[in-house]
Amino acid sequence: MIEALELLTNTSLWAAVLRIATPLIFGVLGALLCERAGVLNLGIEGIMTMGAMAGWLTVYLGGDLWMGLVIAAASGGLMGLLHAGLTVPLGLSQHVSGLGITLFASALAYYLYRLIVQVGETPPTITPFKPLDIPGLSDIPVLGPILFSQTAPTYLALISVAVLAYVLARTPLGLAIRMTGENPHAVEAQGLNPNALRIGAIVAGSALMGLGGAFLTTAAFNSFFPEMVQGRGWICIALVVFASWRPGKALIGALLFAFFDAYQLRLQTVVEGVPYQLFLMAPYVLSIVALILVARRAEVPEALMAPYRRGER
Amino acid sequence: MRLERRETVPLALVATAPLVAIFAALVLAAGLIGAAGVNPLSAYAEMLRGALGSRLSITEMLTRATPLILTGLAAAVAFRARLWNIGGEGQFYVGALVTAWIGHSLGLPGPIGVAVLMVCGMAAGAVLLAGPAYLRLRFGVDEVVTTLLLNFIVILFIGLMIEGPLRDPLAFGWPQSVPVDGDYRLPDLVPRTRLHIGLLFAIAAAGVVWLVLTRTVFGVETRAAGLNARAAAFAGISLPRTIMGVALVSGALAGLAGAVEVMGVTGGVTTTMSPGFGYAGIVVAMLAALHPAGVVAAAIFVATVFVGADAMSRATGVPSFIADVIVALSLLTMLVALLFTTYRLRR
Secondary structure (H helix, E strand, C coil): CHHHHHHHHCHHHHHHHHHHHHHHHHHHHHHHHHHHCCCCCCCHHHHHHHHHHHHHHHHHCCCCHHHHHHHHHHHHHHHHHHHHHHHCCCCCCHHHHHHHHHHHHHHHHHHHHHHHCCCCCCCCCCCCCCCCCCCCHHHCCCHHHHHCCCCHHHHHHHHHHHHHHHHHHHCHHHHHHHHHHHCHHHHHHCCCCHHHHHHHHHHHHHHHHHHHHHHHHHHHCCCCCCCCCCCHHHHHHHHHHHCCCCHHHHHHHHHHHHHHHHHHHHHHHHCCCCCHHHHHHHHHHHHHHHHHHHHCCCCCCCCCCCCCCCCCC | CEEEECCCCCHHHHHHHHHHHHHHHHHHHHHHHHHCCCCHHHHHHHHHHHHHCCHHHHHHHHHHHHHHHHHHHHHHHHHHCCCCCCCHHHHHHHHHHHHHHHHHCCCCCHHHHHHHHHHHHHHHHHHHHHHHHHHHHHHCCCHHHHHHHHHHHHHHHHHHHHHCCCECHHHCCCCCECCCCHHHCCCECCCCCCCECHHHHHHHHHHHHHHHHHHCHHHHHHHHHHHCHHHHHHCCCCHHHHHHHHHHHHHHHHHHHHHHHHHHHHCCCCCCCCCCHHHHHHHHHHHCCCCHHHHHHHHHHHHHHHHHHHHHHHHHCCCCCHHHHHHHHHHHHHHHHHHHHHEEEEC
16 A cells, blocks of 8 residues: 555656656547537547557658658548548538548558568567757756656647647637537638638647657657557547546646556556456546546537538538 | 438439449559559459358358347447447457356256357347446436447456456466357357358347337337437437437347357457457448348458458468458448438539
């Protein structure tokens, strides 16, 4: 028991929280942006897989790490465009289309990986992003290792939270996106094109999801392998609800979640006699519990999952 | 250009939609096969030969189609009522686990034991989906996310059980559950192949589901709930009862798939026994336009792609992931094809 509490004073735990939260922050922001515009994007799991593969492959083939992130975002955006094409102008079921995108994007990622990379006994590796070493800041006791020795994409994720929160809450574009998710007819009445706004939001949101996937292969690990996203996309979908569709709360949700994940990993080493699978289940169980807790007072965007066709109500 | 709703949905269009969708998916995937430096036509020929070229390959394909029919039915029943059960994979696994567990030491004669085990597998799947259905009805929690997350929880639980209480001591450290008793292994349908009579159970299940959906009050209520929930409620249909009923039936069908797979093919349970039967079941259901008879045909198509792709991959070196690409693409093209059965393009 004492040992379990002692873990909490370990700086490596708190540094791990930010690291584990990073792909979730990207993913939850992406899903949130899509849903704020009125479209559920269940393609997230596959889009993250695609981003993980594309980012890794770019670096493996000689690209720069930042180029890897750009390609990952672009490949995510491309998959998002496919989802947008199916769900916005065609108005197809967002559930089924999203699942289709997940199946397609992950299958395509595995296929291209196998096609281009010769896989032997162990998957090939790249040199990933290194933790930053900011003179002065990184040397501060406790806070230094936690806040100032992360890899660059983690800071990019934190900046994205601020940018998205600002754009959604404080700019005309953000207002238009939010209105598209609440009442696309009103958007049309303002002379704006709700479907164009939706397509844009889905592509941008999917690019963020792609970045979340790429973090796994270019910063957290150094190789790509099947099933590596491990349901993080679905957890992000749950986190959006938990966060009431707000970027700031989404950050808190991702951090809270990452804390429990980091803690259970370390608990496994001190608690004996409990099967490790029970610890691994915790993140998924936690997501379901979070959904139940907030479901009653969820402020769902009014027009979420309602396709908009001009002249049809 | 805009979409205009058709006044009537021509049956001929609905019947040809899957064919058009599959053709389009194959054309799109041909580009990827070409990227591997292989002629797509000869690759597809290899695929057909691999799945349908010999008596053995046909039985292999049908063995693969058996669980797909059942998970496809599970998805079709649920989707008809707009219950988004994406948890077929988890329900398959709990059905399999419970069957192996109880079937390992069940003191009943063969056929009765098989029937009991099938019921147990169905009950396990039904219970697993009842949870998310309850959460949706009671708290308004979206069942897509809960059923998806449950898949991960179930796989971990299976791992826990087969490394712990249900570990097969005779499996030489290989993580596998104890097998079902030999008395409950399903007899072969074709001698000296893996094809077992579970295929007949699956086809019978499709028949029963079709009868229930078209000839019973429950079936009509299901459709009404899916087409227009508010109107259905106004007409006096209890939505919660219908949704819960649908959840029990859908979960039971996916659980049955797991039970049949254990008794027919694997004997024991491993964490890799399903190559995504639950997820592929969603594609099967959509390709079938959620129709039970179509589910059988769609399951045979998907099984052909999977079994054929393995053989094609060995012969040509094209990664066998192409099967997943084709299946996923056909889901997306089918969605579009279905749209044009109810809408048409107008200038």
